[in-house]
Amino acid sequence: LRNLAIPATNKVQMLEDGVTERIKTLLRTDMPPVQFKLLGTLRMMVDGQEEAALKLGKDAVLLARVLEWCEAKDHAGVKGEASRLLAALIRHSRSPEIVCAVARADGVQHLISMATSEHVIMQNEALVALAIASAIDIVSMRDPLKEAELVPTLKSILDDPNGAAEVKFSALGLICTLANSSVMREELDSVNMKESLSRLTDHSSGKLASQAKSILAILSDSS
Numbered sequence: 001l002r003n004l005a006i007p008a009t010n011k012v013q014m015l016e017d018g019v020t021e022r023i024k025t026l027l028r029t030d031m032p033p034v035q036f037k038l039l040g041t042l043r044m045m046v047d048g049q050e051e052a053a054l055k056l057g058k059d060a061v062l063l064a065r066v067l068e069w070c071e072a073k074d075h076a077g078v079k080g081e082a083s084r085l086l087a088a089l090i091r092h093s094r095s096p097e098i099v100c101a102v103a104r105a106d107g108v109q110h111l112i113s114m115a116t117s118e119h120v121i122m123q124n125e126a127l128v129a130l131a132i133a134s135a136i137d138i139v140s141m142r143d144p145l146k147e148a149e150l151v152p153t154l155k156s157i158l159d160d161p162n163g164a165a166e167v168k169f170s171a172l173g174l175i176c177t178l179a180n181s182s183v184m185r186e187e188l189d190s191v192n193m194k195e196s197l198s199r200l201t202d203h204s205s206g207k208l209a210s211q212a213k214s215i216l217a218i219l220s221d222s223s
Contacts, residue, residue, distance in 0.1 A: 039081035053093035108144035
């Protein structure tokens with residue numbers, strides 16, 4: 001089912017056939033290999049499918065189980081897939097209701113942990129989800145972001161000499177969103193984010209350097 005859910009045409013057919021409802025009956029399973037495949041299949045089902053992401057993201061029982069699996073310390077695969085599904089629900093639904101539900105259920109901390117993953121693809125997915133969530137509802141996101149120390153994490157990502165350029169670019173996208181919030185701007189100033197941004201203005205990636213300059217201008221205008 002997971003592999004069948006990859007092509008877009010299949011996703012639509014599988015949704016019409018009620019596959020997600022049947023998969024959800026497995027949410028009670030305590031077997032990590034089944035949990036891992038279940039999460040991966042659901043993630044494939046919502047990829048590019050707003051309707052599926054909305055349906056799953058608004059399911060309180062499913063969301064609670066996914067958040068529980070985000071803390072599966074003994075099973076890194078399950079923990080990683082749960083975090084990726086959480087990010088996917090936000091990225092593909094872009095729903096204020098889902099953003100608020102994730103923030104209220106302490107899900108933001110899992111996305112921030114995912115942003116420091118050793119896997120570039122997971123880092124990017126987390127940073128994009130956080131940027132979308134912050135743009136949609138900064139009021140709900142503000143306190144969880146501060147509690148989970150997002151801003152110092154973003155500074156570390158920018159300052160990492162071995163960090164991938166695409167991850168830094170995603171981090172800049174999130175910082176740009178935060179820079180438009182007065183409260184989060186104070187957080188950015190408190191860690192001297194301008195210093196990190198200044199260092200990126202002569203980065204070998206022109207796209208990265210240009211984005212850093214733009215955010216630097218926003219922060220300078222507001223200070």
